[in-house]
Amino acid sequence: MYKKKTLANGKAGLPIGRSKDDSNMLEALKMYEAKNYKKSLKLLDTILKKNSNHVDSIILKGLNLQVSGTAEEAATYINKALTKIKGTLVSPIGGHLLGIYYRQVKDYTDAVKWFKAALDNGSTNTQIYRDLATLQSQIHDYKGALESRRNYWENYKGYRANWTSLAVANDLNGHKQVAISTLSTFEELAEGKLGEPEMYENSECIMYKNDLLYRNAGNDKKSLEKALEHLEKVQDDVYDKFGWLERKASILMKLGRSREASLVYRTLIKRSPDDFKYYRLLEVSLGIQGNESLKKALYEKLAVFYPKSEPPKFIPLTFIKDKVELTKKISDYITTQLNRGVPATFNNIKPLYKKEGIPDIIENIVLPYHSALSPDDQPIQFVWTTYFLALHFLHRKEFEKANDYADKAMEHTPTLVEIYILKARVLKHLGLLEEAASVINRGRELDLQDRFINAKTTKYMLRADDTNEAIAIVSLFTKNDVNGVPDLHLLEASWFIVEQAESFFRLYKKSLKELSALKEKDVSSLAEEELDSHVKLLRDLEFNVDKYEGLSLKRFMALPKIYRQFEDDQLDFHSYCMRKGTPRAYLNMLEWGNHIYTLPMFVRAMEGASKIVFQRFDSSKISNSDEQSHDDIAAKKKNSKKAKKEAAALNRMKEDEKAECLAYVGDKDPLGETLLNDSDPLGIFEKEFLKPYLSQATDSTRRHLIEFEFHLRTGKLALALGALTKYIKVNGKDSVAASMALVLLENTKDSYLHDDIAKKVAVKGIEKEFPELLSESENKLGFVKETFGKTLPSLLILYRHSSASIPEPEIKEDIISVLQNEEPAIQHSVLEYEF
C-alpha cells in the first residue's frame, strides 16, 4: 500500500530539533505501518503517560484504534486531539494522519481538510497530492482536484496517468482547450516510445482527446474539420472501432456531409446488423424519415442484405400506414416466428401495441392461425402460439381469456416453466396472489437449478406475504442455505430487500386491522379463561404489529446504505481509471454517479419508507385513546404471576425473532425497534432518503408529492407550496394538483400549529395557482372533485389528509366507486392496505 511510502517520505519534513516523544511516536508509526497495532498502542501509551498533550501520538492512537475495530474509542481520541489543535495548525504528520483517519471513516470533506493542512503546514510529502485529488474528486470539488492534480503532475511527470488526470481535471472544470493541449504535449513526448502493453491506454487516451475536440468544437465548422482530421489520423491506433465510426458519422452529420455519414452508418450496420440505433441514424443521414415509400424501399433492400436480422423486418411495421399492407406485413412477421416456435414472438411485437388498432389486427391474425394448428402434429407451434395468445390477452387486460389460454398451454405441455410464470402473472393481475405463488412454485419445482425462476418464485411468495417460504426458497441459492437474508444484504440484492420490506408493511397493516378488530370486542361478558386467551392474543398481535412495522422500515432503510456504498465505490476509480488509462469510462462513471439516488429502486424504497415515517409522525401527534382501554386490561393482570410468565415468554419470542430476522452480522437492532421509536422520524427520513434524492433529482423526474407531504409535516408550508407549483409546471393543473392545493389550504387553518407567515405564503401561492379555490367559500371539496375529476391518486391524497371539511367516509366512498374501473390487483391492494 501507499501508506508506507508516504509516511516514510513524511519523516523528511519534520523539524530538525525533534523531541524524544517525536522519535518515539515515529517508532510507533512504523509499527502501525507494519500492522502491529497492539505494539504501536503500547508505545503510544508510554509516550502519553509522560506527555498527555502529544497531539501526534493521540491522533496515531485514534487511528490505531480505528483500524483495530474500536471505532467509538477511536473517535474520542481523535476528538481529544482536535481540541488541542488550533484551527488547522498541526504538524505535517499529524495532519496527514488525521486525513487518513477521516478517509477511513468515510468523512471525505474532513479528510480533504486535513490532507490540505498537512501540506500547508510544511509537509514535503508530495504523494499527499494524489490522495487529496482523489478525495476532492469524490466530493466533487473539481476545482480543488485540478490544483492537486497539477501539483502532483509537476512532481511526477514521468507517468502518463498524471497527464491524463490533469487533462480530465481540466475537462471537469470546463477547460477543454487546456485539456487538449495537455494530452497533445504528452503525445509529442511519447512519440515512438510506446510499447505494445501501452497501446490500449494509448487508444483510449487518443479517443478521449477526440471526445474533447468534438465537444469543444460545438457547431463550429472549422473545429469540426479539425476533429475529423485528428480522427482520421489516429484511426489505426484506436481499438474501439464502433466508437471511432460513430464519432466519424456524427462529425460528418454536423458538417452537413450526410451522404458520407450514411456510408459510415451502413458500415456500422454491416458490423452490427441487429442494432436498431444504426438503422434509425441511417434514415436520418439519408434524410428520408418522413418519406414512407423511400423508407420502405430502403428496408426491403436491407432485409435482403441481412436476412437474419430483426431490425429491417421490424422497423417497417412501425411506419407503414396503409392498413391492408400493414396487416400483411405484421402477419408475415408474426407467423414466420410462430412457425419457428419462437417463445419471444410476443415480446418482439409488443412495442407495436401502443398504436391504436394494432392489437385488433394482431388478434385477427393469430386467432385463426392458432385454430388451424394441430396440437399433435405441430406441438411446438401450438404451445408457443397458445402462449402468445395468453400474453396478448394479458396485455389487453382480458384476464379470464388469458387464464384460459395459459391453462390450455399448460395442459398441452406441462413441463414448460415459461407457462407457469405466465399463469402466475395472470393470477397476480386477478389479485389472486396466493394462487399465483403456488403456481409459480410448481414451475420452480420442475428444475431446481434455475436461478431465474427461483428469484421469481421468491418474489411471488413475498407478494403473497409468505415471507418464511420466500426465505426458504431464496436461500437455496445463497451461501448460507438456511437463512440467506444476511447474504442478500451483503450482496446488495435490493430487489429482495424492497420486496420483503413491502411485504412486511402489508403484514403490519393486516395485523393492525386484526388488532383493532380484537380491541373492539366486548370483553365484559368473557369468563376468566376466555379473558386470558383474549389478552394473550392481544399481546401477540401487538407484538406482531410492532415487529412487522419495524422490520419493514428496517428493510427500506437498507436501501440508502446500499446506494451510499455505490457512491463510495467510486472512490477507488479516481486513481484506478487514470492508471489504467480509461478516461472515457471514468467520465461515464461520474455521470452515472450523478443519478444513483434517482434510480427506481431507491425511489421505491423512499416511497415505502415515507408511508411508515409519515404515519408514525402523524400518530405521534394524536394521543391515542384506544391505547388506554387496553392498558386497563393489562393493568388488571399486571400483578399476577401468570402475567410475569407471559411477559417472559414474550421476551423469549422476541429473542427468537431477533435471531431469525437478523440482516447484518452483529446488528443491535434487528427488528428495527430503535429505528421505529426514534424521536425524529422525519429527520431520519430526510437524511437517508430525501436529501440525497433531491440533490440529484431533476425537475421533470422529481416526485413532488413526497416532497409535498414531507414539508406539510415539517410545517414548512412555503416549501410544500414550492413542490406543488413545480408539480403543476410538469404535469399541469390536474386532479392531483388540485387535491394537493386543497390539503395545503386546509393546513393554513387555525387548528394547525404552523407558522403564521408560512400560512400566509401558502395562501398567496394557492391564490395564484387556484384562485377559484379561495373564492369558492362553501364546498371546496366538491369544487375540486367536480372541476378536476375524481382520480385514484388524487382521492388517496385527500383520504390521507381527511379532516372535518374533507370527510373520510365521503372520500372512501369515492375511492371505492373509482376503483371499479381498476384491475383486480389494484382494487385489492387499495382496499386492503390504504384504508
Add this chain to the structure above:
Amino acid sequence: MGRALVSVDNVYANNLGTFEKIINVVLPVEYEEEFFAEAVDDSANGVFYSQLAYYGEIAIGAVKARLIANKNGGVLPAGVYIEVLAVLAAYRGKTAGSLLLNYIEEKCRESFQHDLYVHVATDNQSAIQWYEKKGFVKEGEVLENYYKDTTASKDAFVYKKSV
C-alpha cells in the same frame, strides 16, 4: 438445429420435478414421493434406469426401470422391469417412446438380462398396441387388482420381451 429433434438425457436431482410431472400427468396411477426420489438416489435400494426424453428443449417423456436380479421367488422373475414409461399426449408418435425403450434395452444388454417386463392396465389400448408393436408378448393371466391408487382399470396384463 445441430442435433436431433428428439433426444434422451439423464435424470438429476434438480430436474426430478420434471420427471415427476410427466409421469403424474400421463399415468392415472398415484406414485409415492419415494418412487421418484429413488431414481436419483445413489444409496437407494436397488438398481434403477431412468431417462427423460426431450423434444427440442422441452422435456416430454420419462422412463424408469428396475433391475431384478433376485432369482429366489418373489412376484417378479429376474430381468429388467419397466416401472413407468410415459410420453406427453401431444408428443406421441415422434419416436420419444422408442428412444426411451431403446435406452432400457441397451441397459438390459449391459447387465446381461434377456427378459424385459412391463405391466399394462387392461384398459390402456394404445399402450397395449404400442408394446405389441415393439415386440412385447402377453404373458400369463390378468393380474387382478394390481394397481391400487388409480383412476383407470385396476387390472393389468404382464408383457414380456426377450432381448
